Amino acid sequence: MREARTGNHATYRPLERSSTICIVGLGLMGGSLALALRASQLPVNLVGVARNPATIAAARSAGAIDYGTADLAEGAAGADVVVLATPVRTILRMLPQVGQCARPGALVLDLGSSKKQVCDAMADLPDKLQPVGGHPMCGKEVAGFGAAEAGLFRDRPFVLCPLPRTGPAALDRAIGLAEAAGARPLLLDPALHDRAVAGVSHLPYAVAVALVNCMDAADDSLARSLASSGFRDTSRLAASEVGMMLDILVTNRDAVLAWLDVFAGQLDHLRSALAGGDESVLSEMLASAQHRRSSMVF
Amino acid sequence: MREARTGNHATYRPLERSSTICIVGLGLMGGSLALALRASQLPVNLVGVARNPATIAAARSAGAIDYGTADLAEGAAGADVVVLATPVRTILRMLPQVGQCARPGALVLDLGSSKKQVCDAMADLPDKLQPVGGHPMCGKEVAGFGAAEAGLFRDRPFVLCPLPRTGPAALDRAIGLAEAAGARPLLLDPALHDRAVAGVSHLPYAVAVALVNCMDAADDSLARSLASSGFRDTSRLAASEVGMMLDILVTNRDAVLAWLDVFAGQLDHLRSALAGGDESVLSEMLASAQHRRSSMVF
Numbered sequence: 001m002r003e004a005r006t007g008n009h010a011t012y013r014p015l016e017r018s019s020t021i022c023i024v025g026l027g028l029m030g031g032s033l034a035l036a037l038r039a040s041q042l043p044v045n046l047v048g049v050a051r052n053p054a055t056i057a058a059a060r061s062a063g064a065i066d067y068g069t070a071d072l073a074e075g076a077a078g079a080d081v082v083v084l085a086t087p088v089r090t091i092l093r094m095l096p097q098v099g100q101c102a103r104p105g106a107l108v109l110d111l112g113s114s115k116k117q118v119c120d121a122m123a124d125l126p127d128k129l130q131p132v133g134g135h136p137m138c139g140k141e142v143a144g145f146g147a148a149e150a151g152l153f154r155d156r157p158f159v160l161c162p163l164p165r166t167g168p169a170a171l172d173r174a175i176g177l178a179e180a181a182g183a184r185p186l187l188l189d190p191a192l193h194d195r196a197v198a199g200v201s202h203l204p205y206a207v208a209v210a211l212v213n214c215m216d217a218a219d220d221s222l223a224r225s226l227a228s229s230g231f232r233d234t235s236r237l238a239a240s241e242v243g244m245m246l247d248i249l250v251t252n253r254d255a256v257l258a259w260l261d262v263f264a265g266q267l268d269h270l271r272s273a274l275a276g277g278d279e280s281v282l283s284e285m286l287a288s289a290q291h292r293r294s295s296m297v298f
Numbered sequence: 299m300r301e302a303r304t305g306n307h308a309t310y311r312p313l314e315r316s317s318t319i320c321i322v323g324l325g326l327m328g329g330s331l332a333l334a335l336r337a338s339q340l341p342v343n344l345v346g347v348a349r350n351p352a353t354i355a356a357a358r359s360a361g362a363i364d365y366g367t368a369d370l371a372e373g374a375a376g377a378d379v380v381v382l383a384t385p386v387r388t389i390l391r392m393l394p395q396v397g398q399c400a401r402p403g404a405l406v407l408d409l410g411s412s413k414k415q416v417c418d419a420m421a422d423l424p425d426k427l428q429p430v431g432g433h434p435m436c437g438k439e440v441a442g443f444g445a446a447e448a449g450l451f452r453d454r455p456f457v458l459c460p461l462p463r464t465g466p467a468a469l470d471r472a473i474g475l476a477e478a479a480g481a482r483p484l485l486l487d488p489a490l491h492d493r494a495v496a497g498v499s500h501l502p503y504a505v506a507v508a509l510v511n512c513m514d515a516a517d518d519s520l521a522r523s524l525a526s527s528g529f530r531d532t533s534r535l536a537a538s539e540v541g542m543m544l545d546i547l548v549t550n551r552d553a554v555l556a557w558l559d560v561f562a563g564q565l566d567h568l569r570s571a572l573a574g575g576d577e578s579v580l581s582e583m584l585a586s587a588q589h590r591r592s593s594m595v596f
């Protein structure tokens with residue numbers, strides 16, 4: 001892992017002023033990227049691709065895009081940068097089509113939450129294109145353009161996974177785009193990204209899902225009456241969009257399974273200490289978690 | 299479960315105007331209760347008991363108490379209401395002493411997060427005293443008087459567990475106190491409370507602890523770089539005060555163990571569906587959690 005840029009920003013031209021950027025998918029992530037680029041005041045031309053005409057209308061009316069279309073080929077054809085901001089398996093399905101319609105030299109960047117399968121698929125793109133896997137480390141449990149906000153990426157890490165074939169100019173362009181959105185670009189190997197993110201993001205999601213589904217065993221009205229901020233926060237991620245999360249779990253399966261096993265081991269350790277009345281072990285586990293969590297800065 | 303009061307509040311005198319209320323423990327809960335009662339403008343006399351002179355000084359300087367002492371007997375002796383706002387096992391240890399020093403007719407109320415053991419211990423108080431178990435359903439992961447706030451209880455359920463021997467006037471007094479703090483009193487059986495709260499509060503805490511302790515298996519600096527709002531919220535409870543949480547887990551052990559088993563079953567179910575590539579089952583689990591969580595109001 002390394003910060004992508006530490007030098008003098010003033011001498012750096014983050015994005016070509018004449019760039020046309022095509023964002024495919026105008027949900028929370030794609031919509032927020034469009035709004036962030038617009039807010040950056042760079043005179044880029046923003047094209048949005050979305051299936052739903054109402055989404056395009058909303059994005060146009062918010063000033064997030066200059067032009068919108070439901071046709072991927074039409075949107076991507078004239079773009080210097082094509083950003084794929086859909087669920088991961090939709091990205092995987094779209095990549096061959098992007099390969100056919102994007103123009104030579106175009107940067108192809110995605111915003112998917114797992115990177116190994118995406119980068120592997122990007123390796124099959126025609127040589128004329130410049131692929132970079134991307135993952136901005138931010139989000140909300142609410143989906144859609146209505147939840148998008150210009151500040152979503154601000155000061156958050158924006159993971160970039162260049163392929164061996166990716167040229168330095170294209171990588172610079174991806175870094176410039178992340179910086180223009182207010183994020184901190186972070187260059188990372190796809191498999192390393194996937195393992196780490198499985199732990200800090202996909203595992204917490206799975207845990208939240210299991211926690212909420214536990215409530216099937218509860219007196220529902222009593223549980224709802226008594227649930228407070230603790231349950232609210234611990235379970236928040238369970239409200240995430242199902243299609244997006246299913247794609248993430250399935251495309252990052254091995255890493256998620258490995259973390260689920262680590263987690264089950266920790267939980268079993270805690271259960272044994274509590275069941276056996278081993279307060280010194282229990283206390284040590286709680287104190288260790290308290291210490292680590294209190295020292296984390298978000 | 300029943301809401302303790304639904305009638306015309308205007309005709310109800312929530313607390314005797316001349317009451318002296320002794321709050322033992324001026325941390326987050328006790329301190330917030332003192333501040334809330336003060337903010338209620340009822341001309342009650344507030345006495346605080348705390349071991350640390352700095353806590354008493356802070357509570358006095360914030361106007362939360364009229365008088366402070368480190369001596370439980372001195373503080374409780376003149377009180378119409380004694381509120382025990384310490385970790386659960388400290389409450390259990392203090393009850394016999396309260397039994398010796400509290401004056402006849404005094405209401406003895408606690409704010410502990412598990413109720414069965416406390417209510418059982420309250421049954422051993424001298425007949426001259428009026429015990430009610432209590433648990434306001436609110437909190438924060440930060441402890442101490444510095445974290446206390448007058449609005450902590452506002453509109454939150456305040457569970458009250460009267461004992462069979464508790465007289466109606468004493469229960470009314472407890473209800474009045476909860477209402478004066480801005481909370482919604484909720485009468486509940488102690489064992490029923492403990493089972494429900496183990497699910498919506500103690501289980502989420504245990505899950506957060508296990509999640510944070512998992513990070514021992516992670517590349518620490520990478521995990522810290524990439525952890526975002528999802529990890530932040532899912533793990534927040536792990537920062538809770540260890541002594542308080544240890545007491546809760548130990549005094550509510552059986553209910554917590556039962557919920558840990560339900561949770562482990564749910565997590566294993568999710569793991570199997572992911573490992574086996576059974577997307578319809580996996581998708582159903584995610585959708586069920588998404589539906590339930592999105593419908594919850596906090």
